[in-house]
Amino acid sequence: MSSQKIGIVGSGLIGRAWAMLFAAAGYRVQLYDILESQLATALQELDKDLHRLEEQGALRGNIRASEQFALIGVTTRLEELTREAVHIQECVPEVLQLKKRLYSQLDELLEEQTVVASSTSTFMPSLYSEGLQKKQQMLVAHPLNPPYFIPLVEIVPAPWTSPTAVERTRDLMLSLGQRPVTLKREIQGFATNRIQYAILNEVWRLVSSGILSVADVDRVLSQGLGLRYALLGSLETAHLNAPGGVADYFQRFGGEISAVSATYGETPNTQEDRETLAEIARQCEQLVSLEKLDERRAVRDEFLIQLAKLKKQFE
Ligand code: NAI
CATH class of the missing domain: 3.40.50.720 (NAD(P)-binding Rossmann-like Domain)
Incomplete structure (x- = not known):
C-alpha cells in the first residue's frame, strides 16, 4: 500500500x-x-x-x-x-x-x-x-x-x-x-492503433467489396480470431499452430501470407468513401440502434469483468 x-x-x-x-x-x-x-x-x-x-x-x-x-x-x-x-x-x-x-x-x-x-x-x-x-x-x-x-x-x-x-x-x-x-521510440498510432487500423482497413475492404456483411465480418473476430486473441497474441498463436512452433509456421505459411497480402490493395479512405460508410452505419445500426449503445456498452463491461477474472486464472 x-x-x-x-x-x-x-x-x-x-x-x-x-x-x-x-x-x-x-x-x-x-x-x-x-x-x-x-x-x-x-x-x-x-x-x-x-x-x-x-x-x-x-x-x-x-x-x-x-x-x-x-x-x-x-x-x-x-x-x-x-x-x-x-x-x-x-x-x-x-x-x-x-x-x-x-x-x-x-x-x-x-x-x-x-x-x-x-x-x-x-x-x-x-x-x-x-x-x-x-x-x-x-x-x-x-x-x-x-x-x-x-x-x-x-x-x-x-x-x-x-x-x-x-x-x-x-x-x-x-x-x-x-x-x-x-515502445522503444515513438511512432504514429503507437502499437495498438497500428494493429487495430490494419484490421479495420481489411474489414472495410471486405464489406465494401460485398464479400461479407457487417454482422459476418464482425463474427470473424468475435466468434473466431478474437477468442484466441483474448488469451494469446498473434505470434504465440502462430507458435502453437505448427508442430515445430513459430519458425515452422512461417516456413509453412509464409508464402501464403505474402500471396494474400499482395491482394489487399489500397488503404481505404474511410472519411471520403461515403457510400461504404453509409452502408456500414446502416448495418451496424440494425445490429445495435444508436439509442441502445449505452445499454450495449454496459453489457460489454459487465462481461469484461468476467473475462478479466477468467484471464487472471489463465495467467
Ligand atoms: P472527456 O471529454 O471525457 O474528459 C476531459 C476532461 O478534461 C473534462 O472533464 C474537461 O472538463 C477537462 N478539461 C478540459 N480542458 C482542461 C484543462 N485545460 N485542464 C484541465 N482539465 C481540462 O475526455 P476523455 O474521453 O476522458 O479523454 C481524455 C484523454 O484520454 C484524451 O487524450 C483521449 O484521447 C484519451 N483516451 C480516451 C479514451 C476513450 O475511450 N475515451 C481511450 C484512451 C485514451
Whole structure:
C-alpha cells in the first residue's frame, strides 16, 4: 500500500478511470479540472461506481470502496496538483493546442520527481513536449477503454524522455496491476492503433467489396480470431499452430501470407468513401440502434469483468 500522491488532470471518462485504478492500489489521488462542476460530478460518479463495483464483487485492490473513495480529492489549482506529486496522468480532451497549453503550464510547475504521462490515443509525445524545459519528465501512457478492465497501457517516450521516467512509469503501472508495454521510440498510432487500423482497413475492404456483411465480418473476430486473441497474441498463436512452433509456421505459411497480402490493395479512405460508410452505419445500426449503445456498452463491461477474472486464472 502506498501513500504517494498522484495527480490527474481532467476528470472526464478516462481521468475518473485512472483515479479508480490508483486509489485501488492505495495511492493518494488528486483530480484537477478547469470546471468545478465537472469535479463535483466526477466525485459523485466515482462514489457510485466504486460502490457498484464492490457490490458486483469486481472492486480492485485490497481496501473497501469507501476507503478507496476517501483517497480521492479534487482541486481547481494546478499549482496544488503538482505539489509533491510522483506522477501526473493527463486526461484532457484530444486537442493538440489544448494539450500544448497545458504542458507549457506544467513545465513551469513540475517538481523534479514528477513524471507526467499523457493518456492521449493519437499524439506522439514530441508533439506537445518539444521545446519545454522539463521535457525529459514527459511521455505517453495510453490506456484502452475501459482501463479498469483492460490492463494494457502503452508507454511511449519522446526522443528526449529520460529512461528513468520510462522505467518509473512502467513500475507504477505494474503496481496498479496494469500490463504495460514499452515502445522503444515513438511512432504514429503507437502499437495498438497500428494493429487495430490494419484490421479495420481489411474489414472495410471486405464489406465494401460485398464479400461479407457487417454482422459476418464482425463474427470473424468475435466468434473466431478474437477468442484466441483474448488469451494469446498473434505470434504465440502462430507458435502453437505448427508442430515445430513459430519458425515452422512461417516456413509453412509464409508464402501464403505474402500471396494474400499482395491482394489487399489500397488503404481505404474511410472519411471520403461515403457510400461504404453509409452502408456500414446502416448495418451496424440494425445490429445495435444508436439509442441502445449505452445499454450495449454496459453489457460489454459487465462481461469484461468476467473475462478479466477468467484471464487472471489463465495467467
Ligand atoms: P472527456 O471529454 O471525457 O474528459 C476531459 C476532461 O478534461 C473534462 O472533464 C474537461 O472538463 C477537462 N478539461 C478540459 N480542458 C482542461 C484543462 N485545460 N485542464 C484541465 N482539465 C481540462 O475526455 P476523455 O474521453 O476522458 O479523454 C481524455 C484523454 O484520454 C484524451 O487524450 C483521449 O484521447 C484519451 N483516451 C480516451 C479514451 C476513450 O475511450 N475515451 C481511450 C484512451 C485514451
